[in-house]
Amino acid sequence: MLIIGEKINGTLKKVGQAVLNRDAAFIQDLARRQAEAGADYIDVNAGTPATREPEDLVWLVETVQAVVDVPLCLDSANPEALKAALERTTRPPLINSISGEESRLTGILPLIPGRTAGVIAMLLDDSGMPKGVEDRLRVAHKIIERTRAAGVPDEQVYVDPLVMAVATQQNGALVALETMRTLRAQYPKIRFSVGLSNVSFGLPVRSLINQAFLTLALYEGLDAAIMDPLDRGVMSMLLATEVVLGRDRFCRRYTGAYRAGKLCKAQ
Amino acid sequence: MLIIGEKINGTLKKVGQAVLNRDAAFIQDLARRQAEAGADYIDVNAGTPATREPEDLVWLVETVQAVVDVPLCLDSANPEALKAALERTTRPPLINSISGEESRLTGILPLIPGRTAGVIAMLLDDSGMPKGVEDRLRVAHKIIERTRAAGVPDEQVYVDPLVMAVATQQNGALVALETMRTLRAQYPKIRFSVGLSNVSFGLPVRSLINQAFLTLALYEGLDAAIMDPLDRGVMSMLLATEVVLGRDRFCRRYTGAYRAGKLCKAQ
Numbered sequence: 001m002l003i004i005g006e007k008i009n010g011t012l013k014k015v016g017q018a019v020l021n022r023d024a025a026f027i028q029d030l031a032r033r034q035a036e037a038g039a040d041y042i043d044v045n046a047g048t049p050a051t052r053e054p055e056d057l058v059w060l061v062e063t064v065q066a067v068v069d070v071p072l073c074l075d076s077a078n079p080e081a082l083k084a085a086l087e088r089t090t091r092p093p094l095i096n097s098i099s100g101e102e103s104r105l106t107g108i109l110p111l112i113p114g115r116t117a118g119v120i121a122m123l124l125d126d127s128g129m130p131k132g133v134e135d136r137l138r139v140a141h142k143i144i145e146r147t148r149a150a151g152v153p154d155e156q157v158y159v160d161p162l163v164m165a166v167a168t169q170q171n172g173a174l175v176a177l178e179t180m181r182t183l184r185a186q187y188p189k190i191r192f193s194v195g196l197s198n199v200s201f202g203l204p205v206r207s208l209i210n211q212a213f214l215t216l217a218l219y220e221g222l223d224a225a226i227m228d229p230l231d232r233g234v235m236s237m238l239l240a241t242e243v244v245l246g247r248d249r250f251c252r253r254y255t256g257a258y259r260a261g262k263l264c265k266a267q
Numbered sequence: 268m269l270i271i272g273e274k275i276n277g278t279l280k281k282v283g284q285a286v287l288n289r290d291a292a293f294i295q296d297l298a299r300r301q302a303e304a305g306a307d308y309i310d311v312n313a314g315t316p317a318t319r320e321p322e323d324l325v326w327l328v329e330t331v332q333a334v335v336d337v338p339l340c341l342d343s344a345n346p347e348a349l350k351a352a353l354e355r356t357t358r359p360p361l362i363n364s365i366s367g368e369e370s371r372l373t374g375i376l377p378l379i380p381g382r383t384a385g386v387i388a389m390l391l392d393d394s395g396m397p398k399g400v401e402d403r404l405r406v407a408h409k410i411i412e413r414t415r416a417a418g419v420p421d422e423q424v425y426v427d428p429l430v431m432a433v434a435t436q437q438n439g440a441l442v443a444l445e446t447m448r449t450l451r452a453q454y455p456k457i458r459f460s461v462g463l464s465n466v467s468f469g470l471p472v473r474s475l476i477n478q479a480f481l482t483l484a485l486y487e488g489l490d491a492a493i494m495d496p497l498d499r500g501v502m503s504m505l506l507a508t509e510v511v512l513g514r515d516r517f518c519r520r521y522t523g524a525y526r527a528g529k530l531c532k533a534q
Contacts, residue, residue, distance in 0.1 A: 173511045
């Protein structure tokens, strides 16, 4: 599973300040620590107003690339910012994200083929947040029709089933899991990604809830997660789940992490 | 999910010694701690030779019942021991276990209807350990035919899909999960139980592997687990998984456990 490190997000206060102040050391420390912890991609989100976002995102791209080799996940809804950032990435990035919203499809989709490693597609559209599985499937069909028409291979489309916080929507995780299961049967090559921590919003010890959901999502075929690679609990459960799912040959990654002192004791 | 506390097992050296020495304090401490940690049943296994097992199991039953109200899970393959123990139980116990082995079906099955809360049925038979899903299904069909003929309602049959250690059998957990999924579709009222720690045999930080498997098994409809209720990691993940599966209304059990300081930090 691809781990997309979530920590360089300008909508978080400290990160936003670092972007405005051009505090490269702060950003680079976050980038390095996530890469060392096992991130496969580093998400970069400037979180600034549209007028200055292109410039800020470019600064983030160059600042992060100066210290890590890990590819980036360009996190913006602004085609201008994405275009500018795409010109500076040294390795094909993921784009985070399109949705069924017409403005995103029109503005962002043309940037994807040939220049990126793929795109995250959130299952919402101009009618707002989806209500259940049916709504999500309807949006997915529409998006996949458009990504195919734009020449994006299914293997590069990471559908995000939009998991809702279980604290406020009791079946929020089950709806996301059922959406994944149904879509995988219909589109065998489509990939899936989640914003992991959404599921635990409003609850204590969020890592535990994130872990339980991650395990179930992996079972249903999750390919990527935007998550905190510095959360040892989640990282340990990811390794344990891959063993249980028979995806860690001879348990090598799990026992290697144990010997490296990386497995949390879960106590 | 029913938590069957596994710690009073005479095949463990210290417990076996306590049984032989009639060390009631040692046994009662294990019983109390498991009950306080949330065990719904307390497994009692004398682990002694057949000739003295009836007497030892009766002693265990009386010793444990003297200090906790939790019902027991009588763990023996010896019909004489089970008969003697059944006469002393004050609440209907579970029986652990029958299998497809003819001697167990003939010897133990007649003890179940009317006097117990149900029976655990392991999916192996006189031809030995099952190889894959098909073998397990074949044994399950045979057992369920026999439990029905004996008058045991399906709701009282806890099928154990025999999870293999993933360290030595890479698909050991997946085979168990697929067995559960297939049987649940065929026998909607049948219940499922696992010996949780088998899956992690031979691996470090076994609790993590147990947690990942427990989460997946709950998703596939697990009804009971023979496990260590003193393992805070497993108990926390159980609570988190029930939230994620929408089975903890208003997250009351989870937040209650948090306030009681019972959730591990997973670090």
